[in-house]
Structure formats: C-alpha cells, structure tokens
Amino acid sequence: MNSNTIDPIQPNPTKSANFGKRLRSILFSQEGILFIILMIVMAVLSQLNENFLTSSNLLNQGRLMSEVGLVALPMTFIIITAGIDLSVGSILGLSAIVLGILWKNVGLPLELAIVLCLVIGSLAGLVNGLFIVKLDVPPLIMTLATLALYRGLAQGVSQARSVTGYPEWFYIFGQGRIFGIPTQLWLFIFGTIISIIILRRTTLGRYLYAIGHNPVGAKFSGLPVSRVLLTIYAYSGFMAALAAVIFVSRVTTTRSDMGTGLELDVIAAVVLGGTSIFGGKGSILGTLIGLILIQLLKNGLALSGVTSDATIIVIGTVLILAILINNFVQSRREG
Amino acid sequence: MKVKLSLIFSMVVLASMALAQTWDGADDLPTNPLACGMSSGGGEVAMLDYNGGMVSGGMSMAGEDIVLIDVPKLVGIGYFAATTAGQQKAAEQLGNVTVTTDAPTEANIDDQIAVIENYIASGNINGILFAANDPVAIAPVLRSALEKGIHVVGYDANSEPDAREWFVNQAEFNGIAKAMIDSLVAEKGEDAGFGIVTSTFTTPNQARWIAEMQAYQESCYPDMTWLETVEAQEDAVLSFNQANTLMNKYGEDLHGILGMTSVATPSSADAVTQAGLCGEVAVVGLATPNAMKPYVDDGCVESVVLWNPVDLGYAATYVMRAIVDGDLNPGDTSVMAGDLGELQVVNGSEILLGAPFIFNADNINDFDF
Numbered sequence: 001m002n003s004n005t006i007d008p009i010q011p012n013p014t015k016s017a018n019f020g021k022r023l024r025s026i027l028f029s030q031e032g033i034l035f036i037i038l039m040i041v042m043a044v045l046s047q048l049n050e051n052f053l054t055s056s057n058l059l060n061q062g063r064l065m066s067e068v069g070l071v072a073l074p075m076t077f078i079i080i081t082a083g084i085d086l087s088v089g090s091i092l093g094l095s096a097i098v099l100g101i102l103w104k105n106v107g108l109p110l111e112l113a114i115v116l117c118l119v120i121g122s123l124a125g126l127v128n129g130l131f132i133v134k135l136d137v138p139p140l141i142m143t144l145a146t147l148a149l150y151r152g153l154a155q156g157v158s159q160a161r162s163v164t165g166y167p168e169w170f171y172i173f174g175q176g177r178i179f180g181i182p183t184q185l186w187l188f189i190f191g192t193i194i195s196i197i198i199l200r201r202t203t204l205g206r207y208l209y210a211i212g213h214n215p216v217g218a219k220f221s222g223l224p225v226s227r228v229l230l231t232i233y234a235y236s237g238f239m240a241a242l243a244a245v246i247f248v249s250r251v252t253t254t255r256s257d258m259g260t261g262l263e264l265d266v267i268a269a270v271v272l273g274g275t276s277i278f279g280g281k282g283s284i285l286g287t288l289i290g291l292i293l294i295q296l297l298k299n300g301l302a303l304s305g306v307t308s309d310a311t312i313i314v315i316g317t318v319l320i321l322a323i324l325i326n327n328f329v330q331s332r333r334e335g
Numbered sequence: 336m337k338v339k340l341s342l343i344f345s346m347v348v349l350a351s352m353a354l355a356q357t358w359d360g361a362d363d364l365p366t367n368p369l370a371c372g373m374s375s376g377g378g379e380v381a382m383l384d385y386n387g388g389m390v391s392g393g394m395s396m397a398g399e400d401i402v403l404i405d406v407p408k409l410v411g412i413g414y415f416a417a418t419t420a421g422q423q424k425a426a427e428q429l430g431n432v433t434v435t436t437d438a439p440t441e442a443n444i445d446d447q448i449a450v451i452e453n454y455i456a457s458g459n460i461n462g463i464l465f466a467a468n469d470p471v472a473i474a475p476v477l478r479s480a481l482e483k484g485i486h487v488v489g490y491d492a493n494s495e496p497d498a499r500e501w502f503v504n505q506a507e508f509n510g511i512a513k514a515m516i517d518s519l520v521a522e523k524g525e526d527a528g529f530g531i532v533t534s535t536f537t538t539p540n541q542a543r544w545i546a547e548m549q550a551y552q553e554s555c556y557p558d559m560t561w562l563e564t565v566e567a568q569e570d571a572v573l574s575f576n577q578a579n580t581l582m583n584k585y586g587e588d589l590h591g592i593l594g595m596t597s598v599a600t601p602s603s604a605d606a607v608t609q610a611g612l613c614g615e616v617a618v619v620g621l622a623t624p625n626a627m628k629p630y631v632d633d634g635c636v637e638s639v640v641l642w643n644p645v646d647l648g649y650a651a652t653y654v655m656r657a658i659v660d661g662d663l664n665p666g667d668t669s670v671m672a673g674d675l676g677e678l679q680v681v682n683g684s685e686i687l688l689g690a691p692f693i694f695n696a697d698n699i700n701d702f703d704f
Binding site for chain 2: 258298303
C-alpha cells in the first residue's frame with residue numbers, strides 16, 4: 001500500500017508535505033523564531049527614529065559589535081561542549097597590556113607586538129584548556145579563577161599605567177574602513193564564515209556536539225576529546241586577543257581594565273542565540289542573530305531617546321521574552 | 336603527574352608574581368607641587384595659548400534654543416546627581432537650553448563611548464557635556480562630534496585637549512593634593528603614617544591627585560610614611576573592607592586614611608567609627624557633604640575636601656552657552672558664568688572653578704548635596 005491511495009486529494013503528498021515540513025522547521029527553529037523577533041524589533045525601532053535604519057548607523061553598529069562578536073564565535077563552540085569561558089574579558093585586558101608594553105616599553109616593532117599579543121592570548125586560553133583537560137577542573141571554576149588571575153597579571157605587568165601614542169597606520173583595525181566597510185567587520189564576517197564551516201562541515205564540528213551530548217561516551221568512542229577541548233579554549237584566547245588589538249586601535253589607548261564584563265555580553269548573545277548551556281545544541285547563525293538583536297536594541301532605544309538605565313531594563317525583558325517564546329514554540333513542536 | 340605538577344607550579348609562580356607587585360596608584364605625568372605651609376594654595380597661573388579643539392561647520396546658533404546631552408562617568412551616584420542639578424539650574428536660568436543626562440550605570444570606557452556614539456547618530460543634539468572615564472579613549476568619538484558641528488565641553492574629568500573645545504576644571508590637581516596633605520598634617524602631625532583608598536589605579540583624576548600628593552608630601556613633609564594605596568572601585572562595601580584591611584595590617588603605624596573618591600571617604604569613616612578608632616585614625620578625603628555629615632557631627636572626621644559639584648555642572652552649562660553665542664573664543668582670559676560671576680581661563684583651554692573648598696563642623700550643615 002502506498003501513500004497515494006490513502007490520500008487521493010493530494011496528487012503528490014510526499015513532495016508538498018516535505019516542503020511544508022521544511023518551511024515549518026526553518027520558521028519554527030530557534031534561529032527562525034529569533035530572526036522573526038529581530039525583524040519585528042527592527043521595524044519598530046526604525047519607526048521611532050529616522051536615523052536608525054541608515055547604512056552609516058548600521059555599519060557603525062557593526063563596528064561596535066565586532067569585538068563581542070569575534071569572542072562569541074569560539075564561545076559558541078565551548079558552550080556546545082557544555083563548557084564555558086568566563087576569562088575572555090580578562091584575556092582581552094591582558095593581551096592589550098602585552099601589546100602596549102611590548103611596543104612601548106620593550107621597544108619591539110608594533111607588527112611583532114601584535115603577533116606576540118595574539119600568541120599570549122592563545123596561550124592564556126590554552127592554559128585554561130590544560131587545567132580543564134589534564135586536571136579535570138570544571139570549566140566554570142577554572143575560568144572563574146583565571147578571570148581574576150589574568151586581570152591581576154594585566155594590572156601587575158602594566159603597573160596600572162596606560163599606553164598611548166600609537167602610530168597612525170595602527171588605527172586601521174579599529175577606526176578604518178576597507179571598501180566602505182569597517183575593518184573589524186570584515187574580520188568578523190571572515191571569522192563567522194570559518195566558524196560556520198567548522199561547525200557544520202568538519203569532523204571537529206561533529207566532535208563538539210558529541211562531547212556536549214555525552215562527554216564520557218565521546219571519550220570511550222575514541223574521539224580525541226582532550227585535543228578538541230584544548231583547541232577550542234586556545235581559539236577562544238586567540239579571538240579575545242584579536243578583539244584586544246581592535247579595541248586598542250579603536251580607543252587609541254591601552255588600559256588594564258579593558259574588557260571588564262565582556263564575558264557577560266558574549267554569553268548573553270550566545271545563549272539568546274539558542275545554544276544550550278547544557279551542551280550538545282547550538283549554532284553560529286543563532287549566535288549571530290543574538291548579537292545583532294542585542295546590539296540593535298541598545299542602539300535603537302538610545303536613538304529614540306531612551307536613557308541607558310532604562311535600556312538595560314528593556315533588554316533584560318526582551319531576553320527573557322525571547323527565550324520564553326522560543327521554549328513555548330519548541331515544546332509545541334515536540335509535543 | 337609531572338605535567339600536572341608543573342602546571343600547578345607555573346600557576347603558583349604567576350600568581351605570586353601578580354601578588355608581589357604593589358602600586359602607589361600615581362600616574363607618570365610631571366608634577367607641580369605648590370609651596371609648603373598652611374596658606375590656602377592658589378599659586379601662579381600660567382597663561383598658555385588656546386590648545387582646545389575647533390568645531391567645524393559655520394552654523395551660528397547664537398541666542399537660539401539648543402539641546403545638550405550630558406554624559407558623566409556614570410549615573411546613580413550622588414556626585415554626578417549634583418552636577419546634573421547644577422546643569423538643570425543653569426538651563427532654567429538661561430531659558431534657551433535643554434540638558435538631558437545619560438550615561439552608563441558603571442564607569443566603563445566602552446559603554447560611555449557607545450552612549451556618545453548613539454547620541455551623535457541620533458542627529459538631534461547641538462552640544463555634548465562630558466566627564467571622561469579615560470582621557471585618551473574618549474577622544475576619537477569627541478573629535479567626530481566636533482567634525483559634525485557638535486560643540487563639546489568637558490567638566491570634572493578631562494579628555495585630550497584637542498578633542499573638546501573647553502574644559503571646566505573644578506580645582507587644580509596640585510591644589511587638591513595640598514589641601515589633602517595639609518589637612519592630614521594639621522590633625523596628625525608631620526610624621527604621620529597614612530594609607531590611601533582610591534577607586535582604581537587607572538582612574539585619571541585619582542592617579543593625578545595621588546601623584547601630586549606624593550610630590551607635595553616628599554618636598555614638604557619628608558617624615559611622613561606612605562604605607563599603601565588600595566583599590567576599592569567606587570564601591571561602598573569594598574571601600575569599607577579595604578579601610579579595615581589597612582587598619583588591621585598596619586595597626587598603630589596607621590595614623591590617617593585618605594579617601595580619594597566620594598564613595599571611599601564615607602566608607603572609610605564608617606570603618607574607623609565601627610572599629611572604635613575615632614581620633615586614633617584620622618579620615619581626610621574627597622566627599623560630598625551629605626554623606627559626611629554624620630561623621631563630621633560626631634567628631635570622627637574633621638575635614639572634607641571638595642569643590643561644589645553643583646557649581647561645576649552649572650558652570651559647564653554656562654560655558655557651553657557662551658561658546659554657542661560667541662561670547663567665549665580662543666584667546667579669551669575669562670568667561671561670565673551666571674551667579675558664579677567671572678571665571679578665569681587657565682592652561683590654554685580650561686576654565687577654573689576656584690580653589691578647593693574644605694568642609695568642616697562649622698560649615699558642613701550649610702550645604703545640601
């Protein structure tokens with residue numbers, strides 16, 4: 001018996017049912033719901049101030065978002081493995097200080113200082129990974145410890161003094177444009193594409209989900225769990241250092257308290273994007289929409305004359321609502 | 336096992352490296368200590384050429400209604416509530432100025448920059464009043480405001496001079512430094528040992544005052560002992576704990592605590608009161624009068640150093656109006672600021688509010704902010 005005889009009204013039920021199913025699954029996926037919310041928010045905000053939906057404002061917001069965005073990419077990977085990295089803000093601060101000190105006090109060429117800054121950032125991430133993998137320290141505890149430790153190091157190394165007076169060419173990273181698009185937005189777009197490919201098209205991506213779903217199972221299935229975790233924590237440190245270079249270039253100074261609280265902005269965007277804090281679930285696309293939603297809300301509300309303290313309240317409310325709507329829709333789908 | 340041991344070892348080394356560092360909390364800039372003695376400061380004022388920035392675009396708004404945005408370091412603390420009150424008072428008197436205060440709820444350089452960026456993008460402001468969380472970091476966004484024809488005036492905490500037009504200076508750094516050290520010496524003598532509770536070592540005003548205090552103390556009272564400078568953000572609980580730490584750590588060697596922020600000073604006074612050490616440990620510091628009244632009234636604190644933040648906000652608003660109306664131009668040596676009368680131009684492009692003010696038991700109840 002085939003399906004045609006059951007339902008004679010539908011000439012080709014498999015095809016159209018499949019299409020409807022696919023459309024529904026896209027529309028009602030985490031990302032789909034978020035995207036709809038984002039569109040609604042943008043429509044409302046563009047009504048409130050005519051300067052919101054202009055290319056110069058949106059590009060500027062892209063510029064401001066890139067630092068958080070770059071760090072959110074590896075954070076998505078880490079949270080998919082049921083881990084977390086709270087030390088990213090401190091790694092940003094430490095890397096920034098290393099950049100400034102190596103250039104100004106040690107006298108290295110700025111190009112070399114940038115490379116070493118990225119190396120130090122990656123090493124800081126690697127140390128997190130080593131403790132988590134080799135000593136089985138829970139990621140939350142380990143990175144909470146290095147959150148304090150790296151910040152302390154940054155203060156110690158810098159003696160709490162700031163470094164300024166960078167050469168003009170260096171400002172290209174934070175203030176410049178290439179083909180009309182802010183430089184750091186190019187870096188972020190590039191990083192996003194790479195991360196999407198890693199997560200969806202490589203074995204490393206599959207390993208991440210497997211580790212998040214069942215770490216013990218992953219280990220006994222012969223997956224290189226240690227190597228994978230070391231890689232993503234080092235990647236996280238690297239991206240924090242890259243964000244540091246951009247940040248220093250944007251604000252033209254180095255301070256040891258740079259990046260304070262960055263981890264919360266990053267984690268908020270990732271979790272809003274539908275990545276499960278318990279691991280095994282999540283996507284870069286979701287993180288991207290989460291980032292844009294938070295950034296545009298902040299910007300759009302400010303443009304329409306809402307003060308900063310009220311803005312935080314609205315954002316908190318939208319976060320909760322978005323997650324509630326998503327949970328509701330997801331449970332309906334499964335039920 | 337070896338890997339684990341070496342990992343732990345390297346962590347311990349790193350941690351102890353971080354702990355071994357101590358700071359005095361001063362910055363690197365050159366200092367300019369005033370003459371010793373109990374006279375009330377106010378030395379020579381050097382005349383420099385105008386070194387502020389220039390606003391572009393020739394649209395004159397003289398006499399017209401203007402909309403200003405005020406971006407202090409943060410909102411939600413008494414000090415900046417007082418500067419806001421001063422701005423509102425000036426706006427009311429002038430009649431053709433609207434000021435709105437908006438700033439992050441934490442003193443964060445990035446958030447402050449984002450607030451200013453957003454107001455520039457909104458396209459409906461004529462001027463920015465600011466108190467910078469970092470003098471260099473805030474400069475690019477202020478320069479972009481000047482390029483778009485928006486007037487920029489700083490108060491309380493300066494930016495790089497060319498990133499704004501004028502800066503209203505509440506009191507010269509060396510004047511405050513002298514007032515602090517002199518007050519402590521008056522209470523505890525020329526060989527007192529003291530500790531400092533500051534916000535963070537990177538906060539520019541505090542670092543500047545500490546550097547000036549260091550220079551003044553070294554040249555005038557070399558027998559004083561500078562025990563330690565501790566960080567307490569601008570957090571009341573942390574300030575209280577840090578003051579306690581100083582008392583426990585140094586015991587009898589500690590004769591005074593200098594509070595460098597309007598949060599640290601009352602918290603330190605509270606800590607000294609609760610420890611029952613009033614009279615043993617003097618508290619001198621920068622603070623707003625309302626927060627200090629209980630401690631001054633019960634005699635635990637003798638002197639509180641500050642300027643009047645209401646006047647500071649008031650003057651900043653008048654200066655902005657004067658620029659827009661063309662009454663204050665590069666090269667001028669003074670400006671009229673409403674009830675405050677004529678204020679002097681110093682350091683090229685700064686307007687000096689006056690000498691620091693010392694609140695004590697005799698006058699503190701005359702003030703309410």
